[in-house]
Amino acid sequence: MTVPVLAQIVEVPSNVNHLFDWPEVLPFGINRVVLLMFLATLATFLFLYLPFRQPRMVPSKMGVVVETLVGFVRNGIARDTIGPESTKYEWLLIPMFFWLLFLNLFEITPLIHFPVTSRMAIPAFLAGLVWIIFVFVGLKKHGFGYIKNSVMPPGVPKALLVLVIPIDFLSTFVIRPISLAVRLFANMIAGHIMLAVFFLTTASYFVLEPKLVAFVVPLAFAIVITAFEIFVAVLQAYIFTLLTAVYIESSINVGH
Amino acid sequence: MQADAAALIGAGLAYGLAAIGPGVGIGIVVGNAVQAMVRQPEMAGQVRTTMFLGIAFTEALALFGLLLFFILFGAA
Numbered sequence: 166m167t168v169p170v171l172a173q174i175v176e177v178p179s180n181v182n183h184l185f186d187w188p189e190v191l192p193f194g195i196n197r198v199v200l201l202m203f204l205a206t207l208a209t210f211l212f213l214y215l216p217f218r219q220p221r222m223v224p225s226k227m228g229v230v231v232e233t234l235v236g237f238v239r240n241g242i243a244r245d246t247i248g249p250e251s252t253k254y255e256w257l258l259i260p261m262f263f264w265l266l267f268l269n270l271f272e273i274t275p276l277i278h279f280p281v282t283s284r285m286a287i288p289a290f291l292a293g294l295v296w297i298i299f300v301f302v303g304l305k306k307h308g309f310g311y312i313k314n315s316v317m318p319p320g321v322p323k324a325l326l327v328l329v330i331p332i333d334f335l336s337t338f339v340i341r342p343i344s345l346a347v348r349l350f351a352n353m354i355a356g357h358i359m360l361a362v363f364f365l366t367t368a369s370y371f372v373l374e375p376k377l378v379a380f381v382v383p384l385a386f387a388i389v390i391t392a393f394e395i396f397v398a399v400l401q402a403y404i405f406t407l408l409t410a411v412y413i414e415s416s417i418n419v420g421h
Numbered sequence: 422m423q424a425d426a427a428a429l430i431g432a433g434l435a436y437g438l439a440a441i442g443p444g445v446g447i448g449i450v451v452g453n454a455v456q457a458m459v460r461q462p463e464m465a466g467q468v469r470t471t472m473f474l475g476i477a478f479t480e481a482l483a484l485f486g487l488l489l490f491f492i493l494f495g496a497a
Contacts, residue, residue: 245470344481351484354491404477411474 201281205267209260212267238262238406246410247417254413257298261291262406265349269398272356273391280353280398285346292346295409300338303416314419345408352401356394363387425497432493439486446479 187196213235216228224232238259243251265282272280282288303311316333317326363383370380454472458465 347484347488348477348481351487355487404473407470407474408477
């Protein structure tokens with residue numbers, strides 16, 4: 166009963182995966198998701214570049230906002246986690262934070278309403294990049310001792326090493342990148358589905374029984390969840406950057 | 422047909438069961454972080470960072486359950 170009526174106003178997905186399908190709009194597989202990714206890249210570049218085009222003593226209003234946020238990533242994430250060597254990794258952490266922030270915030274941006282990070286390719290690519298960087302940092306700093314120290318924590322009895330080495334190897338080199346990617350991806354996908362469910366419920370109540378003002382209940386939930394999703398979008402960008410910093414730190418000070 | 426039904430039941434159970442442990446875990450993490458912040462307010466910033474880290478690690482388990490839900494749902 167509900168679905169045929171609802172089908173008149175919105176396209177009802179046959180399957181939950183349909184929410185994340187987009188047709189190609191340009192050749193070479195460029196669909197809306199890829200365009201949004203380019204948009205986020207451009208937004209990140211302009212956000213970090215425009216306020217500082219001309220050097221000034223007193224920054225503009227926008228410059229103050231950008232400086233505060235960059236300062237938060239530099240000091241609150243990079244320096245507090247990695248320590249004095251953090252300046253070497255700012256090129257990665259600062260743009261990554263803003264890029265993820267823009268991609269996540271597309272979830273609740275009017276007229277876009279699609280979290281780009283809910284397509285696994287983007288979190289998986291970033292997690293792979295982070296994996297390459299932290300392994301490279303560890304190998305460069307400690308040579309082969311990096312792998313030995315990260316799978317053999319000091320002070321473990323010899324007999325237990327049979328158990329500890331495979332577990333530590335899996336958790337450091339396999340589970341880390343997977344969980345980094347899945348955390349971001351699953352958070353955004355869950356938020357997107359939750360918003361879709363509540364807004365579709367609102368629409369169907371509004372079409373089926375407009376006199377019975379039942380649609381205000383899912384609408385109120387949808388508004389509350391939208392606010393919650395802003396929080397989640399910022400938090401996930403923060404956590405992804407923070408975990409990247411933590412992994413790099415664990416490569417620098419391996420075995421402590 | 423019966424295999425589909427089993428996959429759907431499994432999908433529901435996978436997420437439901439996967440949410441129990443992390444739910445309790447995040448409660449413990451945040452509760453203890455609040456206690457630490459109340460006892461030593463000067464350490465609040467550091468405790469908050471560590472708390473988010475702890476939440477992120479704990480939450481990953483529930484999210485693996487959500488992923489399993491999608492895999493089983495797609496299999497049905």
